[in-house]
Ligand code: NA
């Protein structure tokens with residue numbers, strides 16, 4: 056039987072989340088011989104991350120791409136914090152390899168008891184530091200900078216340790232807050248600096264790459280259960296392939312976006328003492344590792360691998 | 362008896378709404394002062410303010426309704442003869458009740474099903490106060506909707522009863538328009 | 547979709563509140579399209595519709611307006627306008643329009659402007675021999691100046707929904723507002739000659755003394771708001787709270803006319819008025835979810851693009867759609883509803899986003915004074931104790947003038963962008 060899955064995400068239709076979901080849609084159509092169609096809704100048309108998650112759980116929407124950062128806080132899926140432990144993961148490739156391995160499946164499986172079937176990942180891009188009035192070159196430059204962060208416990212812990220003054224602020228207000236100097240900085244990925252035109256308001260990027268920003272492709276448990284076994288297998292395979300392609304895409308976009316930003320007058324520099332920042336935040340990795348066995352497993356995977 | 366109850370309930374509602382708005386104003390001002398004046402920040406303020414707005418919006422609805430501040434057109438019941446005007450006034454309220462009862466039922470279901478997560482802001486606030494213990498869940502935010510709609514539904518139910526009585530007793534519809542729109546100022 | 551529209555129109559005419567009519571239309575849609583399993587989304591989308599930080603500007607700007615009125619500031623502004631206008635035929639009508647312009651720097655919403663000024667100007671004009679419906683219509687028309695001049699709820703919401711600079715939007719609304727003010731003033735003077743309107747009463751000399759100085763703190767409000775945002779002291783949303791605190795401050799300290807009980811009344815009135823607006827926004831949350839999931843915005847935008855590729859035609863079409871929506875909907879709810887369409891169509895039009903925003907907001911504000919559902923019309927007809935139908939007839943020529951300004955905003959970029967070029971960037 057033919058099924059249409061309407062899937063939403065909270066980013067704009069020019070965002071890499073949108074292209075990622077479209078890759079997923081193509082692969083699903085191809086592998087199911089067209090019996091499962093995925094329709095992609097951007098621009099928050101089906102809701103923001105929190106609404107999407109709830110919508111899936113209460114059976115309102117079929118599926119979504121949701122930032123992994125919201126999962127621990129909103130639905131108590133603690134292990135997803137492992138993907139954003141500071142400086143734990145070295146590169147897009149390493150993360151992609153993990154997410155397409157059994158450990159990735161194990162991580163997705165933690166959503167099963169929440170009526171969510173996780174099938175893959177799409178990457179928004181490694182996070183860096185964008186400041187308005189100064190080029191952050193050393194760790195001491197962070198001190199006291201009013202920095203917009205996503206108000207979740209892990210990020211709060213990280214940025215307080217680094218020494219900024221973390222500000223919680225609605226995402227929609229970030230552009231104008233940077234422009235007017237209400238805040239000094241934001242921790243963010245290159246693609247968003249470009250797609251949200253933040254480079255008009257702030258010109259100093261420091262490539263800290265403190266953590267990545269994966270989104271999880273998820274389908275509502277009820278819709279998933281209604282699929283035939285062949286369809287399930289096909290969608291799962293589409294999810295794995297999408298993950299690999301999306302990470303390759305994000306990785307290649309990074310260099311291209313940096314070029315675009317530099318062409319638009321943005322200084323993209325390095326943090327001289329990145330090691331210090333890494334050292335400073337290492338205790339947070341330990342603290343979170345102790346919180347959950349799966350986080351411990353994933354930490355172990357990266358520490359032994361690198 | 363009923364009147365004393367109504368007086369008390371209105372007064373309590375008024376105090377609650379004023380208090381919530383005052384807290385809202387205080388928190389938002391404090392955020393500006395802390396950030397600009399002391400380069401420090403209340404990381405939970407944005408979220409807390411949104412939740413207060415939800416409560417004010419849905420709990421305040423009954424008061425807005427009673428004060429005639431919920432915008433509606435009323436020309437038809439003004440121009441129609443008595444009996445059809447009564448009929449339409451009653452029918453319109455029954456339609457509203459259908460909607461409200463649906464929202465109350467599903468609003469409760471929603472609060473129950475999706476309300477399990479801890480409120481992030483509450484976690485941060487407790488942390489800052491150095492307290493630990495059970496963190497209130499988002500249920501306490503979501504419940505504002507069915508509660509607020511329930512109060513309005515009750516009020517409309519009483520109106521329907523009053524209208525039916527008025528229709529039966531042959532009273533004019535003037536009572537209906539008293540207060541309606543009139544206090545919008 | 548047709549069934550939903552019919553339900554909406556029928557229950558609306560029956561006197562069901564707009565918010566509930568919107569909800570019943572959504573309910574009807576789910577019922578007739580066999581989508582009742584989406585009912586669980588109803589509460590979610592209602593709460594999500596209100597769960598938006600930017601909407602906090604609603605209570606705060608309303609509160610600022612209420613506090614200003616409670617502090618008798620509206621009366622000051624009216625007196626000040628009276629000294630500015632002087633003794634000409636139809637003077638009080640001209641005062642009404644002038645006070646609207648001055649008050650627009652204090653109020654963030656047209657409804658606040660209509661109720662605050664209406665409660666003073668309409669009785670005063672009636673006393674002076676004007677027809678109640680003329681006084682009411684004029685107040686309603688003047689009220690749309692409110693959201694065109696900072697502070698402005700609608701411009702902030704547009705800015706946040708589209709990522710457009712809010713301080714630029716604030717600057718861009720000023721010139722069109724002044725133009726509309728001038729046109730309304732001219733109309734008032736023409737009507738005064740035609741209908742033989744009276745000379746205004748004189749401002750008593752003892753009231754004149756220090757009047758400008760006493761009104762000044764209130765007139766500083768837009769300067770503080772724009773300055774504070776531009777200076778990075780607060781965000782546009784926080785600016786609303788700052789405006790309320792400022793109103794509290796000048797009411798208590800400068801005018802010394804705010805008592806504790808007046809403040810409590812203002813807070814309570816703010817909470818209820820907020821609820822009245824937010825319930826519409828909440829119901830619009832569900833309606834826009836249905837529109838979204840049914841792909842309506844994309845289809846409408848696609849249809850428009852197929853109809854014509856000329857930006858001029860697209861602009862006209864878009865304005866017509868907005869005006870029709872504005873006939874029935876509260877502007878903030880309408881903004882939430884049409885944003886997805888606007889996002890699809892704006893690139894094809896290629897208009898500057900700031901100019902585009904002023905156009906959209908002015909358009910929706912005109913909807914506030916058009917029947918059948920114009921919140922400002924409701925308010926003034928209630929204050930004037932005069933039937934809506936009569937006010938609606940009086941307001942028609944003024945709607946014509948507003949449409950003229952709208953056309954100029956749409957096709958003359960300089961009108962909105964000149965100030966942005968001078969002060970912005
Ligand atoms: Na204004």
Ligand code: NA
Pocket residue numbers: 872873874875912913914915916917918919920921
């Ligand atoms: Na209208």
